[in-house]
Amino acid sequence: MVQTVKxxxxxxxxxxxxxxxxxxxxxxxxxxxxxSRCEDSYRKHAIIDGQPYMLEILxxxxxxxYTALRDQxxxxxxxxxxxxxxxxxxxxxxxxxFRHQVARVKDSDSVPVVLVGNKIDRVHEREVETRHGxxxxxxxxxxxxxxxxxxxxxxxxxxxMAVRMIEARxxxxxxxxxxxxxxxxxxxxxx
Amino acid sequence: MTYRTFCxxxxxxxxxIERYLMREPExxxxxxxxxxxxxKLRPVRARVTNLLKxxxxxxxxxxxxxxxLLRRIREFALSTMTEKGQSLQIxxxxxxxxxxxxxxxxxxxxxxxxxxxILPRNLKKLKFNDIEPLELARQLTIMDxxxxxxxxxxxxxxxxxxxxxxxxxxxxxxxxxxxxAITRWVIETILSQVDLKKRASIxxxxxxxxxxxxxxxxxxTLIHIIAGLNSxxxxxxxxxxxxVSQKAMITLGALNNIMRPDKNxxxxxxxxxxxxxxxxxxxxxxxxxxxxxxxxxxxxxxEKPHQINFHKRQKASELILMIKLHQxxxxxxxAVPPIAKFLQDKLFxxxxxxxEAEDQRLYEISLALEPRERDDVRLLSPFFQPLFPY
Numbered sequence: 001m002v003q004t005v006k007x008x009x010x011x012x013x014x015x016x017x018x019x020x021x022x023x024x025x026x027x028x029x030x031x032x033x034x035x036s037r038c039e040d041s042y043r044k045h046a047i048i049d050g051q052p053y054m055l056e057i058l059x060x061x062x063x064x065x066y067t068a069l070r071d072q073x074x075x076x077x078x079x080x081x082x083x084x085x086x087x088x089x090x091x092x093x094x095x096x097x098f099r100h101q102v103a104r105v106k107d108s109d110s111v112p113v114v115l116v117g118n119k120i121d122r123v124h125e126r127e128v129e130t131r132h133g134x135x136x137x138x139x140x141x142x143x144x145x146x147x148x149x150x151x152x153x154x155x156x157x158x159x160x161m162a163v164r165m166i167e168a169r170x171x172x173x174x175x176x177x178x179x180x181x182x183x184x185x186x187x188x189x190x191x
Numbered sequence: 192m193t194y195r196t197f198c199x200x201x202x203x204x205x206x207x208i209e210r211y212l213m214r215e216p217e218x219x220x221x222x223x224x225x226x227x228x229x230x231k232l233r234p235v236r237a238r239v240t241n242l243l244k245x246x247x248x249x250x251x252x253x254x255x256x257x258x259x260l261l262r263r264i265r266e267f268a269l270s271t272m273t274e275k276g277q278s279l280q281i282x283x284x285x286x287x288x289x290x291x292x293x294x295x296x297x298x299x300x301x302x303x304x305x306x307x308x309i310l311p312r313n314l315k316k317l318k319f320n321d322i323e324p325l326e327l328a329r330q331l332t333i334m335d336x337x338x339x340x341x342x343x344x345x346x347x348x349x350x351x352x353x354x355x356x357x358x359x360x361x362x363x364x365x366x367x368x369x370x371x372a373i374t375r376w377v378i379e380t381i382l383s384q385v386d387l388k389k390r391a392s393i394x395x396x397x398x399x400x401x402x403x404x405x406x407x408x409x410x411x412t413l414i415h416i417i418a419g420l421n422s423x424x425x426x427x428x429x430x431x432x433x434x435v436s437q438k439a440m441i442t443l444g445a446l447n448n449i450m451r452p453d454k455n456x457x458x459x460x461x462x463x464x465x466x467x468x469x470x471x472x473x474x475x476x477x478x479x480x481x482x483x484x485x486x487x488x489x490x491x492x493x494e495k496p497h498q499i500n501f502h503k504r505q506k507a508s509e510l511i512l513m514i515k516l517h518q519x520x521x522x523x524x525x526a527v528p529p530i531a532k533f534l535q536d537k538l539f540x541x542x543x544x545x546x547e548a549e550d551q552r553l554y555e556i557s558l559a560l561e562p563r564e565r566d567d568v569r570l571l572s573p574f575f576q577p578l579f580p581y
Contacts, residue, residue: 018483018487019486019487022483022486043454056453058453060479061479061482061483061486062478062479062480062481062482063475063479065364066367066370066371066475067371067546068370068371068415068419069374071418071423071426072417072418072421072452073452075421075426076451076452076453104423105423107423107427
């Protein structure tokens, strides 16, 4: 059975979130497409570690100013990609806020989060060093990867990393089914 | 509509004039010339003429009317154009625009009689729970609808071509501010009640308000009320939610499903497409579409970089037309100044910390009202709570 995994892409405006999503789902960059008609731009079949998955990606690019809606998007997701641009220090500085918000909404610090440093193809414009990204990821308890949507470097890997983290976490909770149950019930009673 | 993304108004006019004055190919016999005149020159001229007419009448913003451009169009029509009737029509339209005759600043009013406002007994001391949800929804719709009407095509284009048009979009920002304010207001009002039962009744009132917004096709206010109810400080109030009636929970569940961001707000898009005007759409979906059009499509064709990618422009103008269509009909609703003022004061209180500090403050109130329970603590971090190995 194909398992559906919901991933949410967060990050400042202009860090290349859209390019990241589109390139993953459609395998091309800069070509024409009609996003509003095409549900498939948000879905991707993938085989990860021999298991088939359907990745559902929530990308709210363009809506960065809608701070009030973010809680809701975060609640939808199982795994998160927090994206910054390696060419923008400011976008890197905002990572921690997104991480904090994810932890608060999910009321847990162990939510699968991948920190993604995008745009590494722009070598000369780099403002954030790799080791700074690594350090931050370690401190915030996230996985870390650097990508380029343009050259497809690590593009799929970033998403797959998130899926693996979700799997690992499920494996951890499966051993304690009681807890999982209470958590589920709570969700139902509220929604 | 989108020509500004690749040339200026005057460049466009130059090109059109040149096209109009196209020369016949050399070495044509008399017979061939007639054929060319009929099949090529006339249709081309007719098309240029129609384009100019539509341009002057429909697609010039009143705000940045270029008088020099209009003068040039008029001169061209008078001196060069062969069809006298058409030429006069264009001159007439130009003159109208020159005199600043506003073409259609306000849209059609929704049909039907003006519904009488439903007023609470005491208009002096308004309380949220005393105001009829439908009237609240109407007043919010007037406010949000007015903001939506002001959004210009230029601002929208700026979202897809930020370099050409700049990122300035004051009307879009104003609407987003309003939306965030609605969500904050929902959270604040619920948390202002220390008594659990009262909190539950306010939630119920908001659910009713959200339902009325849906019936008015005010999707913008609707989604932001739901966002307030789903925000972390409210969502986590488990005891309060247990006191909310089953009926309200079912309604909220249905509303939640409509505005779910799944599959790029598919459910909402379907409903919006089917809804009859007037409406206030949720702007966020358009903003995402603009970003996708802007980032997902090249400005020029990949194989032929000297050619403009008109597919992208077409997508953009389709989207602008859609927005204009939604703007074309305005609500037939009566403002109730006391309620409008009440909402204004609640939505935009004078002393407000920055959004982040505000979030933190509301979250702390929420924690104080219903502290974390043992169950919650158990779900906490493996990193920071090593006592509970995960």
